[in-house]
Amino acid sequence: xxxxxxxxxxxxxxxxxxxxxxAGYTVDSADNGEDGQFxxxxxxxxxxxxxxxxxxIDGLSVxxxxxxxxxxxxxxxxxxxxxxxxxxxxxxxxxxxxxxxPFHMGELLARVRANVRRQTDHQSSVLEVGDLQxxxxxxxxxxxxxxxxxxxxxxxxxxYLMHHAGRIVSRTELTEKIYSxxxxxxxNTIEVFIxxxxxxxxxxxxxxxxxxxxxxxxxxxxx
Amino acid sequence: MSEKGExxxxxxxxxxxxxxxxxxxxxxxxxxxxxxAVGWVAHAQFNRQLLTxxxxxxxxxxxxxxxxxxxxxxxxxxxxxDVPYDPRYSQPLSGRYFEIARIHEPDGRLDVQVISPSLFDxxxxxxxxxxxxxxxxxxxxxxxFLDIEGPDHAPLRVIARVEQLPRLQGRYLFLVGVxxxxxxxxxxxxxxxxxAAFVAFCALMVAAVTVLQVRIGLEPLRQLxxxxxxxxxxxxxxxxxxxxxxxxxxxxxxxxxxxxNREVVERARxxxxxxxxxxxxxxxxxxxxxxxxxxDPDDNVMKxxxxxxxxxxxxxxxxxxxxxxxxxxxxPQAATIAYRTPVLQNLExxxxxxxxxxxxxxxxxxxxxxxxxxxxxGEREDLLEMIANLLDNACKYGKSTVVIRLLPSPQSxxxxxxxxxxxxxxxxxxDIERAMARGTxxxxxxxxxxxxxxxxxxxVDLYGGKLLFERAQLGGLRARLLLxxxx
Numbered sequence: 001x002x003x004x005x006x007x008x009x010x011x012x013x014x015x016x017x018x019x020x021x022x023a024g025y026t027v028d029s030a031d032n033g034e035d036g037q038f039x040x041x042x043x044x045x046x047x048x049x050x051x052x053x054x055x056x057i058d059g060l061s062v063x064x065x066x067x068x069x070x071x072x073x074x075x076x077x078x079x080x081x082x083x084x085x086x087x088x089x090x091x092x093x094x095x096x097x098x099x100x101x102p103f104h105m106g107e108l109l110a111r112v113r114a115n116v117r118r119q120t121d122h123q124s125s126v127l128e129v130g131d132l133q134x135x136x137x138x139x140x141x142x143x144x145x146x147x148x149x150x151x152x153x154x155x156x157x158x159x160y161l162m163h164h165a166g167r168i169v170s171r172t173e174l175t176e177k178i179y180s181x182x183x184x185x186x187x188n189t190i191e192v193f194i195x196x197x198x199x200x201x202x203x204x205x206x207x208x209x210x211x212x213x214x215x216x217x218x219x220x221x222x223x
Numbered sequence: 224m225s226e227k228g229e230x231x232x233x234x235x236x237x238x239x240x241x242x243x244x245x246x247x248x249x250x251x252x253x254x255x256x257x258x259x260a261v262g263w264v265a266h267a268q269f270n271r272q273l274l275t276x277x278x279x280x281x282x283x284x285x286x287x288x289x290x291x292x293x294x295x296x297x298x299x300x301x302x303x304x305d306v307p308y309d310p311r312y313s314q315p316l317s318g319r320y321f322e323i324a325r326i327h328e329p330d331g332r333l334d335v336q337v338i339s340p341s342l343f344d345x346x347x348x349x350x351x352x353x354x355x356x357x358x359x360x361x362x363x364x365x366x367x368f369l370d371i372e373g374p375d376h377a378p379l380r381v382i383a384r385v386e387q388l389p390r391l392q393g394r395y396l397f398l399v400g401v402x403x404x405x406x407x408x409x410x411x412x413x414x415x416x417x418x419a420a421f422v423a424f425c426a427l428m429v430a431a432v433t434v435l436q437v438r439i440g441l442e443p444l445r446q447l448x449x450x451x452x453x454x455x456x457x458x459x460x461x462x463x464x465x466x467x468x469x470x471x472x473x474x475x476x477x478x479x480x481x482x483x484n485r486e487v488v489e490r491a492r493x494x495x496x497x498x499x500x501x502x503x504x505x506x507x508x509x510x511x512x513x514x515x516x517x518x519d520p521d522d523n524v525m526k527x528x529x530x531x532x533x534x535x536x537x538x539x540x541x542x543x544x545x546x547x548x549x550x551x552x553x554x555p556q557a558a559t560i561a562y563r564t565p566v567l568q569n570l571e572x573x574x575x576x577x578x579x580x581x582x583x584x585x586x587x588x589x590x591x592x593x594x595x596x597x598x599x600x601g602e603r604e605d606l607l608e609m610i611a612n613l614l615d616n617a618c619k620y621g622k623s624t625v626v627i628r629l630l631p632s633p634q635s636x637x638x639x640x641x642x643x644x645x646x647x648x649x650x651x652x653x654d655i656e657r658a659m660a661r662g663t664x665x666x667x668x669x670x671x672x673x674x675x676x677x678x679x680x681x682x683v684d685l686y687g688g689k690l691l692f693e694r695a696q697l698g699g700l701r702a703r704l705l706l707x708x709x710x
Binding site: 009011012015019052053079080081082083084085086087088091092096097098100101102103104105107110111114149151152153154188189190191192193195196199 | 587
């Protein structure tokens with residue numbers, strides 16, 4: 001797992017590199033936007049942590065450039081700017097997550113982990129169930145061609161259900177798969193995720209099998 | 224100038240300064256008065272010409288008649304032989320006269336021989352130089368038409384002819400005159416009436432033209448006023464209409480003012496953002512360093528201090544952000560000027576932000592129930608901050624469900640409503656009261672919680688909105704945010 005850290009504060013950069021290194025990632029770092037942009041463009045990273053207030057080229061411009069050049073690795077914005085309008089702007093430009101400073105290293109690592117796995121579980125495969133499509137190379141989910149925005153965990157639940165489309169997946173199974181490396185989870189959080197996914201991709205795509213679990217289907221094929 | 228006169232002048236000046244209509248009326252009055260005066264002069268000139276045309280043939284013919292009927296009398300003097308002339312030449316001071324005089328040689332003195340009975344006890348007197356000119360031996364021959372002063376000092380149009388008559392010694396001067404007054408007298412009333420009518424007509428025209436000018440000429444100003452009102456109400460963001468060239472500079476300035484206002488606020492905010500960056504990055508470093516160290520007692524002290532610092536910086540930055548607008552000179556009114564923000568799309572963006580934020584913390588289902596979209600009369604920045612604040616709290620305290628309801632149709636007070644509900648523990652009546660009371664003074668707010676609420680309240684107040692808390696159907700807290708919609 002290669003992670004790029006673009007952060008101009010030397011201490012914070014070193015802390016991030018150390019924490020990520022301890023967590024088993026290979027870390028490259030840059031202390032300005034220009035170097036960061038170049039590394040992100042040329043090296044294959046599994047994730048980039050991007051500060052916004054950078055010398056030479058600001059973070060949002062770097063992000064915009066990467067996305068324009070077709071770089072699809074997850075980007076986690078790390079910024080002291082905590083205006084919601086700025087966060088929304090970051091996400092609009094294609095960031096996958098936004099963490100405001102100061103932050104807890106544990107929280108940051110959890111979010112890095114969640115975002116990295118989204119990309120690497122199933123390299124470059126496109127899953128299709130009816131007109132529901134999941135592209136694991138880009139992390140894009142579409143329904144009938146229209147993009148659906150999912151968070152890392154929502155994505156993971158859908159990804160698992162799609163891999164086992166048509167078969168019943170129990171809650172325990174889902175909980176184990178989704179949260180294997182994270183802290184203990186209440187199994188009814190899965191219920192919440194299913195509720196969110198139903199709203200985002202269409203309620204009739206996920207069938208509840210009473211007492212057993214969930215089944216992802218193509219509603220068009222059922223008729 | 225008298226004091227009273229000065230006062231009147233001052234009042235007039237004030238009226239001029241206050242009313243464009245008064246200015247236009249004054250200009251119209253002055254110019255039309257000038258026109259009337261010129262018209263009067265032209266009219267008088269025309270009358271004179273007309274009278275001359277009427278009078279000259281008459282006096283010429285009378286003079287011809289007199290000359291033709293002049294001959295030697297019994298004593299060799301000049302006598303008129305039975306002339307059947309116009310009876311008006313017999314009525315005393317009728318305005319029609321004649322006079323025949325012998326010219327003394329060589330001094331040119333006049334020896335009056337015959338006068339018309341209308342001259343009564345006077346004669347037609349010529350000014351000495353005029354007499355000289357007429358009677359000089361080398362005077363041009365033929366009839367001379369003159370305007371002189373006749374009996375009663377009234378103007379008199381006169382023909383003068385110097386003739387040598389057969390069988391009579393010397394030269395004779397024949398004068399026949401008609402006073403224009405005698406011709407126009409019967410029509411004088413009519414003329415006065417016509418002129419009065421003309422003046423009245425002019426006055427009416429001035430009034431009508433002024434009304435038209437104010438109506439049509441000043442219409443763009445009223446349009447501008449309506450457009451500015453639309454900007455204030457948030458219906459449009461700038462003045463974009465077509466205006467006359469004379470108003471273009473004004474509208475450009477107004478647009479520039481709106482832009483400048485926004486720019487100043489934005490610059491102040493960016494400054495706060497930079498400050499936040501400069502302060503928060505080192506705090507992040509400290510925080511990480513503290514948690515990385517082994518858990519000894521000193522470490523706890525350090526962590527605590529860092530948290531205090533963090534809270535302080537957070538508070539001051541939020542404070543500064545709110546103050547940024549005030550510093551920019553934008554009062555409560557300015558908050559709503561020229562901004563329009565569609566609500567639904569921003570709600571959707573925020574919901575996804577919240578999903579991201581809580582993704583690794585807990586599974587929380589945030590749904591939007593919207594009956595339609597509405598446009599908020601204010602800045603996107605503020606809308607996002609206000610709703611994010613409520614949403615963040617709801618996600619923090621909610622168990623698994625948060626519902627946002629958008630009631631887009633404005634109520635009678637022009638406010639639309641956003642409701643945020645959660646299924647958390649909610650607040651007791653006292654807590655709700657306290658939450659609402661807080662925010663009157665920021666400093667009283669405990670670090671972290673409550674602070675967001677006070678900033679939120681300030682922003683809501685800025686827009687003349689309302690914020691209410693109740694118990695939610697889901698069991699937790701229901702926040703009702705009422706904000707102005709564009710109309």
